[in-house]
Amino acid sequence: AQSVTQPDIHITVSEGASLELRCNYSYGATPYLFWYVQSPGQGLQLLLKYFSGDTLVQGIKGFEAEFKRSQSSFNLRKPSVHWSDAAEYFCAVVASGGSYIPTFGRGTSLIVHP
Amino acid sequence: DSGVTQTPKHLITATGQRVTLRCSPRSGDLSVYWYQQSLDQGLQFLIQYYNGEERAKGNILERFSAQQFPDLHSELNLSSLELGDSALYFCASSLSWGARYEQYFGPGTRLTVT
Numbered sequence: 001a002q003s004v005t006q007p008d009i010h011i012t013v014s015e016g017a018s019l020e021l022r023c024n025y026s027y028g029a030t031p032y033l034f035w036y037v038q039s040p041g042q043g044l045q046l047l048l049k050y051f052s053g054d055t056l057v058q059g060i061k062g063f064e065a066e067f068k069r070s071q072s073s074f075n076l077r078k079p080s081v082h083w084s085d086a087a088e089y090f091c092a093v094v095a096s097g098g099s100y101i102p103t104f105g106r107g108t109s110l111i112v113h114p
Numbered sequence: 115d116s117g118v119t120q121t122p123k124h125l126i127t128a129t130g131q132r133v134t135l136r137c138s139p140r141s142g143d144l145s146v147y148w149y150q151q152s153l154d155q156g157l158q159f160l161i162q163y164y165n166g167e168e169r170a171k172g173n174i175l176e177r178f179s180a181q182q183f184p185d186l187h188s189e190l191n192l193s194s195l196e197l198g199d200s201a202l203y204f205c206a207s208s209l210s211w212g213a214r215y216e217q218y219f220g221p222g223t224r225l226t227v228t
Contacts, residue, residue, distance in 0.1 A: 043219030
């Protein structure tokens with residue numbers, strides 16, 4: 001069965017600083033990979049996804065993520081964080097080719113200081 | 115606004131009771147997903163329906179059941195409620211059933227079991 005680890009429970013950055021949120025997965029083959037954002041009181045919103053091809057994926061709101069097969073990682077990055085980026089971020093994996101049964105990480109809470 | 119509606123927003127009930135959560139997908143979406151988000155378990159996929167048929171099943175307890183009706187709205191039924199069932203329950207919808215179709219999440223129903 002697949003698993004997802006988000007090592008950082010909380011991350012604090014200053015507005016304008018760069019951001020990297022870590023995600024490591026465990027799966028026998030290359031899974032489908034996703035990053036979601038959850039703002040307070042809201043449901044999840046898809047930021048970006050990786051299925052195959054180019055390992056650098058661009059998403060919405062200026063986010064990007066890089067798939068590294070050798071490290072089983074799919075880290076989320078943003079060059080300059082805005083105060084509105086403060087939220088909970090979830091990484092998820094889905095086994096490729098099978099039924100849609102996602103496994104989510106426990107989430108990373110992003111705090112942005114002015 | 116994702117276009118997915120969930121009712122009620124909040125629900126408080128006692129142990130042993132039964133409740134029904136309702137979800138209306140985005141117009142045109144045929145697939146509905148249910149998720150549970152709790153402090154203990156994190157975000158977990160429960161079940162997916164596509165055009166009225168169960169498509170995938172995740173960590174859904176036997177006390178829980180769901181269905182999707184001909185008008186494509188879905189209901190999640192939780193019975194013999196326990197304190198540990200207190201959680202945020204999300205519904206999401208997508209155009210079709212595969213992982214490649216973006217899911218749009220509703221705002222959730224917060225269930226409190228006392």
